[in-house]
Amino acid sequence: MHGKRIAEIMERGMRAFSEAEDESVLLALETEYTGRKSALGEILKGLKDLSPEEKKEVGPIANEARLALGRAASAARTRIETRKLAEDERFDVTIPGSAAPLGHLHPITRLSHEIEDIFAGMGFSIADGPEAETEFYNFDALNVPADHPARDMQDTFWLKQDGLDEKYVLRTHTSSVQVRYMESHVPPFRIVIPGRIFRNEATDASHEHTFHQFECLMVDEAGSVTVAHFKHTAETFFREFFGRDVEVRLRPSFFPFTEPSFEFDISCILCDAKGCPVCKKSGWLEIGGAGMVHQNVFTAAGYEEGKYQGFAWGFGLTRLAMMKYRIPDIRLFMGGDVRFIRQF
Ligand SMILES: [Zn+2]
Structure with a gap:
């Protein structure tokens, strides 16, 4: 009698576990078929009251049923959890993707490209030179006297000599490229030299130790390039750069590498x-x-004295950027603060 009942319970239970679709149903089935108070639980509890013969007959069947239902419950749990995991990880192609963050050019780099384009439009080509420069190209070749204050430790970053014959500096101006370029080119030419330069000075809102400069150099046969060419070139450049008419004013000054x-x-x-x-x-x-380029500079480049004439001018790109974007503190450019960079 017990045997038949156990078989029925097991059959129903096995089917129910195999059809269970979620956790709450599974828990209810466990209470119903494998719990202490389930029909099978009651039978197992009652085994002790049976006669030895009955006990011998029912005991193994009841225990077998308990184990089988336990395995069925455990299989159902694995199936339900596996399916839930798969659903959680399902890839929904209709959800909009998140865009990968894109970088952009530093404002100085962008302005530099803009300036190069303006000069290219006036027939200038771009020249380049090293940032760690010899004393010769940075000072001597540019007619800077040996005792000139610009060579002082206070203004210039001198590099360790370490067995080198020549003394090296971090270039203090892009003019250092002038004679380098002239040594391998014969006039006429017009070039612009963009680049970083370095000054050994304390920093504040308007002073940086590292900033960007543009050098502009135009050389041709003597008599064919004048101060008027410079003024016109500068006016044209600034008009293009600021998008409006700009007047250029000259004031007499002194630099070792130009005269006047x-x-x-x-x-x-x-x-x-x-x-x-x-x-x-x-x-x-x-x-x-x-x-106007000093004749001593042409001589340093190996040019025949008096044969050529040209103008050179330089300006701080960083300073122009401050004006164009109305930025009050020069240190922001190289400060590495991404919030600043993102504004451009
Ligand atoms: Zn003003």
């Missing part, structure tokens, strides 16, 4: 030359230095 030499200003683009805090109410912004 000038400082040049442009009319203040922030206040239309009316006077503002940036131009200190003068209406003019100091931009850079310029002049």
